[in-house]
Amino acid sequence: SYELTQPLSVSVALGQTARLTCGGNHIGSKNVHWYQQKPGQAPVLVLYRDTNRPSGIPERFSGSNSGNTATLTISRAQAGDEADYYCQVWDSSTVVFGGGTKLTVL
């Protein structure tokens, strides 16, 4: 079965740029989606099909996907960006989520 690998935690200084990675075999050939989840809340879609932002998501959120790594980039990180982030793909008729990365804004 297909697996997605995310670092358990990433820290970023307030106002700096955070890069959250999602590794998978030839993930560059797949559409990758990213979700943000804050404690006690449902997940929120922040990027879909690698680079697309849903309405209401700030331009500070961007993405890329190539080779074996997809990346969610959060520019000018804010305290409100502190959350768990999950990448997700569709593979062999199933949805696969990464294990999630906890983003801490220092």
Add this chain to the structure above:
Amino acid sequence: EVQLVESGGGLVQPGGSLRLSCAASGFTFSIHWMNWVRQAPGKGLEWVANIKQDGSEKYYVDPVKGRFTISRDNAKNLLSLQMNSLRAEDTAVYYCARALFGDYSTFDYWGQGTLVTVSS
């Protein structure tokens, strides 16, 4: 405003059954794939199942195949998940999630979830 409201969660003994419901409003339910996603306490997200707009296609994650059944009633804007032979490892918050129009695996709206606890 798009709303997804889950219900039906609770405490159930191992081997028991439970039926979850998700009431949808604020959008044309019948044109979207719908999904169930769960999250065990303190753990990550796990997709459970999805169903095509007309109910003709359904997909499940391996651990629930043969035990869970996803269904929908487009006349009532209702998504359901029948869960049988429940196990301790099914304990989780279960979310109902809508797929983007024209897509089946990108979840643009989520409910607030309903907690299922499987324990004796």
